[in-house]
Amino acid sequence: MATKHIHEIIAKLTGFGKADKGVKKLSSSMKKFATGLVSAAAAYKAFSTGLESIQLAGKLEGVETAFNNMRKEAGFSIDTFSKLDKALNGTADRMTIMTQANNAMLLGIADSEEQMAQMFDVAQRLAEAVGQDAAFGIESLVTGLGRQSKLMLDNLGIMVDTNKAYEKYATQLGTTVEKLTDQERKQAFINEAMRQGKDLVGGLGEESETTARQLDTFTTAITDFKVAIGQALIDTGVLGQLTSFTDVLSQMATEYREARAAED
Numbered sequence: 207m208a209t210k211h212i213h214e215i216i217a218k219l220t221g222f223g224k225a226d227k228g229v230k231k232l233s234s235s236m237k238k239f240a241t242g243l244v245s246a247a248a249a250y251k252a253f254s255t256g257l258e259s260i261q262l263a264g265k266l267e268g269v270e271t272a273f274n275n276m277r278k279e280a281g282f283s284i285d286t287f288s289k290l291d292k293a294l295n296g297t298a299d300r301m302t303i304m305t306q307a308n309n310a311m312l313l314g315i316a317d318s319e320e321q322m323a324q325m326f327d328v329a330q331r332l333a334e335a336v337g338q339d340a341a342f343g344i345e346s347l348v349t350g351l352g353r354q355s356k357l358m359l360d361n362l363g364i365m366v367d368t369n370k371a372y373e374k375y376a377t378q379l380g381t382t383v384e385k386l387t388d389q390e391r392k393q394a395f396i397n398e399a400m401r402q403g404k405d406l407v408g409g410l411g412e413e414s415e416t417t418a419r420q421l422d423t424f425t426t427a428i429t430d431f432k433v434a435i436g437q438a439l440i441d442t443g444v445l446g447q448l449t450s451f452t453d454v455l456s457q458m459a460t461e462y463r464e465a466r467a468a469e470d
Contacts, residue, residue, distance in 0.1 A: 262429070263436025266301050273304040276311045277319070286319040293327040295413070297340040297422040299429040306344040313352025315396055325351070328403040332362040335410055339422055347403070354395045364402045371398035 277286045290303050307322065316322035326344055333343025343362060350358035356366060372383045375394030379386075386394065 259432045259436030260439050261436070262301070262433045263440055266304070266433055269301060269304045269308065272308050276308060280311055282319040286322075289319055289323040290326050293323040294330050294340050294344075295419065295423070296426060297330060297419060298344065299426045300433065301429070302341045302344070306341075306348050309345075309352065310348045313348065315348065315351045325400070328400070328407050329362065331407045331410060331413070332364075332403060334416070334419065335406075336362065337418075347399075351396050351399055354392060359399055362403070363406055364399050366395060366398050366402065368395065371395050374398065 273287070277283075286307070287300075287303065290307055291298075294303065303326075306326075310316050310322055310325070316325060325347060326340075329343035329347035330340040331343075333340060333346070338361075346358045346361040347364075349355060350361075350364070354368075356368075359366060369383075371394045372386060372391055375390065375397060376383045376386055379390070
């Protein structure tokens, strides 16, 4: 009896029609039984892929809204994202770019979109030099500058002597280190770190389309494609259908466990 019940569950899941008809077909043909399982597995895989895309798109939605609001507040143009993307040579996906741009704006380390683009370019070039991807470089530089973290900047070969940075900036302002405000000390740190970063990049020579960069560009394209699929699925209102689908799967899983327990 329990075995028949299990067959009924599989028949429902694999689309054989009415339960009785499905059970009869499954009982008479193990080949159809196996095909049904493959179909169910394929459907679940497609479901999982679609769900991943929707999750990525949903997460980007919030990040992008914050990005647009903050760039407007900072007086940056609508071309900000394009400038950052261009600076990174397509090696970072939209989520990464906007997330780190948001961090940069929250930490107040860029006065203009051009300055931020230059920071991202330096980060990507230095990360590439140490065998890391653009995301690693941007996070290291943005966090390092914003929090004056020598440890994060050291990831990219930038080593700031804080006292010397303060002295240099105080001289430029015509004052003393003791009279520098917290904001001026932060700016002194940023100036010195970026000076070193630019010098290091200058020593790397001209940019080249390496295999590693091509792979990063390919990975970025795949991630952005997944997000685009997710956005399209969201627009179709598929979330409600997916919820119903998961409810059905959950119910069938429960019935299956109960049937197995009865069989034992």
